[in-house]
Amino acid sequence: MGIRAGHWDDWALEGLLGQKVETGQRVSLVVPARNEAATVGAVVSRVREALMDTVSLVDEVVVIDSDSDDDTYAVAESAGARVHRSAEIRPDLGTHPGKGEAMWKSLFVTSGDLVVFMDADLHDWDTHFVPGLLGPLLHHPEVQLVKGFYDRPGAEGPLEGGRVTELVARPLIALLFPSLAELVQPLAGEWAVRRTWFAGLSVPTGYAVELAALVDTVRAAGPSAIAQVDLGVRAHRHQALRDLGGMATQILAAALRRSGVSAPHPEWSGDAASDDQNGWGAADGEAVLRQYLRGLEPVERVVPTLERPAAEAYL
Numbered sequence: 252m253g254i255r256a257g258h259w260d261d262w263a264l265e266g267l268l269g270q271k272v273e274t275g276q277r278v279s280l281v282v283p284a285r286n287e288a289a290t291v292g293a294v295v296s297r298v299r300e301a302l303m304d305t306v307s308l309v310d311e312v313v314v315i316d317s318d319s320d321d322d323t324y325a326v327a328e329s330a331g332a333r334v335h336r337s338a339e340i341r342p343d344l345g346t347h348p349g350k351g352e353a354m355w356k357s358l359f360v361t362s363g364d365l366v367v368f369m370d371a372d373l374h375d376w377d378t379h380f381v382p383g384l385l386g387p388l389l390h391h392p393e394v395q396l397v398k399g400f401y402d403r404p405g406a407e408g409p410l411e412g413g414r415v416t417e418l419v420a421r422p423l424i425a426l427l428f429p430s431l432a433e434l435v436q437p438l439a440g441e442w443a444v445r446r447t448w449f450a451g452l453s454v455p456t457g458y459a460v461e462l463a464a465l466v467d468t469v470r471a472a473g474p475s476a477i478a479q480v481d482l483g484v485r486a487h488r489h490q491a492l493r494d495l496g497g498m499a500t501q502i503l504a505a506a507l508r509r510s511g512v513s514a515p516h517p518e519w520s521g522d523a524a525s526d527d528q529n530g531w532g533a534a535d536g537e538a539v540l541r542q543y544l545r546g547l548e549p550v551e552r553v554v555p556t557l558e559r560p561a562a563e564a565y566l
């Protein structure tokens with residue numbers, strides 16, 4: 252069997268609530284957020300009202316503030332979330348920048364057996380995303396991870412992915428991980444996972460968290476451990492192309508690592524790798540991305556490529 256596909260309204264809310272009670276599982280919604288004061292409040296308050304205050308589908312709404320320097324913390328808190336600063340969770344484990352880091356750290360401050368992730372920058376979305384993502388986990392015990400997919404308003408065609416999706420993730424999947432090719436939106440930030448499964452995965456601290464979780468899941472448990480659900484329409488804030496270069500570098504690093512390439516072949520790097528260099532021109536756990544904004548003058552961006560080991564060792 253391949254990757255199971257469904258639609259968010261395949262599961263009636265009543266049925267999900269019944270299944271939740273019968274299986275005795277708790278649900279956490281986790282929203283990683285870096286400088287999302289403009290949108291995080293609505294994400295929190297709408298899910299709270301529809302799925303926590305009115306019915307008991309979600310047991311906790313937790314925002315992980317990922318080193319924001321705007322009002323994300325205060326806005327999320329007054330909208331009804333429990334908010335934790337990523338850097339302050341388990342200080343004994345240190346801190347790193349990035350979305351994957353915030354998601355990894357969330358395992359130490361949440362208790363749900365099922366964890367639903369949603370981005371904080373959504374501006375066209377609805378609360379049915381959450382029950383839609385929970386459906387396969389509540390009804391199919393073999394499913395460990397559920398990805399959302401959606402139409403993107405303004406995209407050239409229906410189901411077209413974002414720029415990194417089309418230019419990096421899909422080509423990587425075609426070349427290295429073809430069993431994931433059925434996924435419509437492999438980079439979707441809206442996904443759900445069993446806590447025990449996520450806690451057993453190595454987690455890139457940056458934007459490669461999604462691709463890494465998919466690759467590691469399909470390798471360990473096969474395509475039937477993954478489901479995808481049509482969530483309807485989703486729109487989000489767009490990053491500048493040069494910032495997406497950092498995201499693409501992180502995704503490529505995670506994919507190469509999973510293909511046995513942890514540093515360039517010596518022939519590629521020019522210099523002999525020294526002890527504290529990984530051959531990518533930076534210390535271990537980072538790469539230097541050189542971009543050109545105008546003329547020959549480079550701008551160097553240090554891109555973290557670090558991974559956290561499975562959290563279960565620290566829980």
Ligand SMILES: O=c1ccn([C@@H]2O[C@H](COP(=O)(O)OP(=O)(O)O[C@H]3O[C@H](CO)[C@@H](O)[C@H](O)[C@H]3O)[C@@H](O)[C@H]2O)c(=O)[nH]1
Pocket residue numbers: 282283284285286287317348349350351353369370371372437438439440441458459460461462487488489490498
């Ligand atoms: O250091 C960071 C950076 C981002 N975020 C949050 O993560 C979410 C997604 O970040 P965003 O910069 O909006 O990512 P996108 O450009 O939309 O990237 C897409 O592709 C990424 C790679 O798979 C996914 O991680 C994203 O969820 C997905 O929306 C948002 O809530 C951010 O606030 C953090 O918590 N910490």
Ligand SMILES: O=C(O)[C@H](O)COP(=O)(O)O
Pocket residue numbers: 412413414415416417438488489490495
């Ligand atoms: O999902 C992606 O590919 C990246 O986040 C970029 O998305 P965008 O092109 O919609 O900004």
